[in-house]
Amino acid sequence: MSTRNTISKLVTLGGLCTAVALAATGCGAGGPAPSSGGSAGSSSINVLVEAGGHAELTGVAEQCKKDTGVEANFVELPYDGMFNRLSSEFSSGNVSFDVAALDSVWLPSFKDAVQPIDELFTDDVKKDIFPALVKEANVDGHFIGLPAWTNAEIILYRKDLFEDAKNKADFQAKYGYELAAPTTWKQYQDISEFFTKDGMYGTDVKGAVETEWLAHVLQAGSPMVLDQDNNVVIDNAAHKEALDFYVSLAKSAPTGAAQVDWAAAQNLFNQGKTAMTRFWAHAYRQIPADAPVAGKVGAAAMIGGSAGVAGVPGPWYLSVPKATKNTEAAKKFVKCAYDYNSMGIDSKLGLASRISAFEKYQDQPGYESFKPLIETLNAPATATRPATAKWQQIVDTVLIPLLQKAVAGGDTSALLADAKKQVQDLLK
Amino acid sequence: MSNASLATKASPPASDISEPQPMRKRRGVNREGLEAGKRSTRTILWILLAVAMVLYGFPFLYLLFTSFKTPIDTIAVPPTILPREWTLENYTNALGRSGVLASFINSIQTAVISTVLSLVLAVPAAYGITRYKTPSGQVFIMAALVTRMVPPVAIGIPLASMMSSVGLADTPIALSIAHTTISLPLSIWLMSSFFESVPRDLEEAATVDGCSRLGALWRVVIPVVSGGIAVTAIFAFLASWNEFLFALLMTAIRSQTTPVVIANFQTQFGLDWGSMTALAAVYSIPVILLTLLLQRKIVAGMTLGAVKG
Numbered sequence: 226m227s228t229r230n231t232i233s234k235l236v237t238l239g240g241l242c243t244a245v246a247l248a249a250t251g252c253g254a255g256g257p258a259p260s261s262g263g264s265a266g267s268s269s270i271n272v273l274v275e276a277g278g279h280a281e282l283t284g285v286a287e288q289c290k291k292d293t294g295v296e297a298n299f300v301e302l303p304y305d306g307m308f309n310r311l312s313s314e315f316s317s318g319n320v321s322f323d324v325a326a327l328d329s330v331w332l333p334s335f336k337d338a339v340q341p342i343d344e345l346f347t348d349d350v351k352k353d354i355f356p357a358l359v360k361e362a363n364v365d366g367h368f369i370g371l372p373a374w375t376n377a378e379i380i381l382y383r384k385d386l387f388e389d390a391k392n393k394a395d396f397q398a399k400y401g402y403e404l405a406a407p408t409t410w411k412q413y414q415d416i417s418e419f420f421t422k423d424g425m426y427g428t429d430v431k432g433a434v435e436t437e438w439l440a441h442v443l444q445a446g447s448p449m450v451l452d453q454d455n456n457v458v459i460d461n462a463a464h465k466e467a468l469d470f471y472v473s474l475a476k477s478a479p480t481g482a483a484q485v486d487w488a489a490a491q492n493l494f495n496q497g498k499t500a501m502t503r504f505w506a507h508a509y510r511q512i513p514a515d516a517p518v519a520g521k522v523g524a525a526a527m528i529g530g531s532a533g534v535a536g537v538p539g540p541w542y543l544s545v546p547k548a549t550k551n552t553e554a555a556k557k558f559v560k561c562a563y564d565y566n567s568m569g570i571d572s573k574l575g576l577a578s579r580i581s582a583f584e585k586y587q588d589q590p591g592y593e594s595f596k597p598l599i600e601t602l603n604a605p606a607t608a609t610r611p612a613t614a615k616w617q618q619i620v621d622t623v624l625i626p627l628l629q630k631a632v633a634g635g636d637t638s639a640l641l642a643d644a645k646k647q648v649q650d651l652l653k
Numbered sequence: 654m655s656n657a658s659l660a661t662k663a664s665p666p667a668s669d670i671s672e673p674q675p676m677r678k679r680r681g682v683n684r685e686g687l688e689a690g691k692r693s694t695r696t697i698l699w700i701l702l703a704v705a706m707v708l709y710g711f712p713f714l715y716l717l718f719t720s721f722k723t724p725i726d727t728i729a730v731p732p733t734i735l736p737r738e739w740t741l742e743n744y745t746n747a748l749g750r751s752g753v754l755a756s757f758i759n760s761i762q763t764a765v766i767s768t769v770l771s772l773v774l775a776v777p778a779a780y781g782i783t784r785y786k787t788p789s790g791q792v793f794i795m796a797a798l799v800t801r802m803v804p805p806v807a808i809g810i811p812l813a814s815m816m817s818s819v820g821l822a823d824t825p826i827a828l829s830i831a832h833t834t835i836s837l838p839l840s841i842w843l844m845s846s847f848f849e850s851v852p853r854d855l856e857e858a859a860t861v862d863g864c865s866r867l868g869a870l871w872r873v874v875i876p877v878v879s880g881g882i883a884v885t886a887i888f889a890f891l892a893s894w895n896e897f898l899f900a901l902l903m904t905a906i907r908s909q910t911t912p913v914v915i916a917n918f919q920t921q922f923g924l925d926w927g928s929m930t931a932l933a934a935v936y937s938i939p940v941i942l943l944t945l946l947l948q949r950k951i952v953a954g955m956t957l958g959a960v961k962g
Contacts, residue, residue: 276916276920277922277923278920299906300906300909301909301917303919304920304921306901306913306916309810309901310901312810313810313902317817319814321817321823321905322905328921488924492728495725495728496725505922508922508923511922511923513724515723515724515726516725517725574920
């Protein structure tokens with residue numbers, strides 16, 4: 226009898242819970258949100274951003290509401306899931322957002338799903354955006370995304386070690402020139418070798434990410450993987466030279482290079498295990514206050530090869546889907562993001578896309594990474610990744626395995642030749 | 654073998670009382686040997702249990718300790734198990750983030766609705782399959798299992814489009830339905846095995862006493878399999894509580910669940926281990942409480958299947 230009572234109570238409780246839950250289901254706990262499928266011409270828009278990008282645009286959104294009355298609701302998603310979500314919504318033709326922050330590598334994939342925003346790219350705008358980004362934003366003759374923030378790899382180094390008198394003297398004696406932040410491949414190799422001692426390493430080698438090697442390819446004077454006519458050039462001399470340089474650093478880097486990615490490299494540097502790292506510029510301002518290297522880090526522009534300094538920009542673009550019913554408000558928001566671009570610098574990520582925004586801060590204490598970043602992004606050899614919808618597939622299935630085999634001691638010529646065939650097959 | 658039966662076997666029969674001393678001594682040695690064997694078996698079992706507990710518990714404990722570490726401690730190379738300095742900063746950061754509370758409520762809503770839907774559909778389906786044993790029922794239960802073999806990523810995008818086209822985009826009910834598609838097949842299988850273990854005589858007796866078939870199910874069978882229902886409910890709840898892919902594809906502002914919010918601590922430019930582990934630790938509390946609350950029912954459910962036949 227008591228069992229029956231217990232069951233009855235459980236059923237009643239379950240029923241009540243369900244009733245409450247179903248009653249609340251009409252709108253989830255996030256509150257009623259306007260969706261793009263809602264009323265046309267709404268002054269409230271949904272902005273889809275990668276989680277790190279929300280903070281970048283928070284200030285912009287507040288200012289935009291004051292200026293234009295357009296209220297932005299942010300939909301935050303993890304980076305790894307964003308591409309799937311965008312693909313899903315764009316392919317269904319029914320989008321839940323009015324503005325999307327797109328990683329630069331996705332622009333070619335979604336070019337047919339987003340609206341041209343040529344009217345926002347005035348001459349003044351083009352002058353204030355890094356040349357490589359202006360070029361990348363233009364797909365098939367139309368501008369389809371306005372850069373909201375950008376990044377590039379620069380050199381972060383242990384200022385305290387570089388300024389140490391004994392290190393300076395020892396380095397001078399061994400290599401015949403003064404110890405300073407490296408500007409060339411040779412200097413980077415020498416300094417890496419010099420600091421690899423006493424349980425410390427000169428640098429890291431990241432086998433699990435491709436961007437750094439591609440920056441070296443640009444520095445060696447070749448376009449990355451594909452030339453402007455989409456011919457596969459991954460086996461040319463510049464790619465081989467860059468790969469050999471990349472692999473040569475492995476002896477001055479922690480073991481297990483094949484598995485080292487951004488997070489691992491950043492940890493190694495912040496823990497004081499490496500004297501230098503080639504890393505995204507934002508990391509300079511994200512060194513934890515309790516890290517052993519806090520206050521001891523210097524920043525310099527990316528190193529240069531025979532073609533000079535070069536980096537691979539990592540911009541995010543704000544695009545307006547064709548399927549949105551709030552085009553006007555969405556474009557107003559994109560314009561606000563440009564007008565108040567410098568507000569992103571005060572966020573946790575601390576980046577912008579306008580040259581003037583970076584320049585405004587470059588001489589302020591704490592923003593020492595901005596001058597090297599501007600120099601790297603403005604370098605003539607700096608270029609964005611090839612505009613092909615297959616790029617991510619090329620990276621995941623060809624470039625990363627290639628690098629991992631190379632840093633593990635593989636024959637670089639053979640690996641590049643094999644990679645060429647694989648890329649050609651993917652592009653067929 | 655029970656202790657009683659062992660004791661009976663080990664005790665000398667009455668006719669042996671007059672046996673010579675050496676034989677009795679040998680019997681005594683045998684008994685001691687048996688007890689020593691039992692002790693060592695028990696010790697081995699305890700060791701195995703401890704190893705299993707460490708294997709299962711360590712990842713969670715490491716997560717818990719990491720949530721109390723300082724930012725630099727969370728990424729220490731080599732890593733440390735215990736925090737060098739304890740801090741609540743990660744909890745402040747994680748819980749202070751906008752949308753976290755709403756995501757918790759959404760997770761609870763979604764999991765409760767999905768669990769109730771699974772049970773409401775699985776209990777009658779499983780009962781019908783086990784009691785009527787029709788060929789179509791057997792095909793159905795096999796077909797239900799086959800759906801488990803379809804990777805969720807293959808149906809995620811079409812399902813999201815369907816929900817959007819019927820106006821359920823970004824609602825907990827849409828996500829609950831999606832989660833029910835994951836938990837329902839296994840719920841039916843679980844409930845079938847529990848119903849199989851209930852003798853038909855019980856229902857027949859209830860029918861003789863005047864119950865209808867539905868009345869017998871409600872008043873007799875369901876109370877007997879309540880442990881099994883608890884196990885199935887826990888399974889369905891956990892399947893929804895931890896689900897990520899459908900939540901990622903089908904939710905936005907109104908109904909985003911906590912697994913997506915936890916994943917948001919990993920961005921393209923960094924990973925906030927401290928906040929991520931803090932939120933994950935908080936998110937595990939309801940599941941731990943639910944398991945403790947239903948502990949007795951779960952054990953009953955496990956033994957229910959064991960006495961089948």
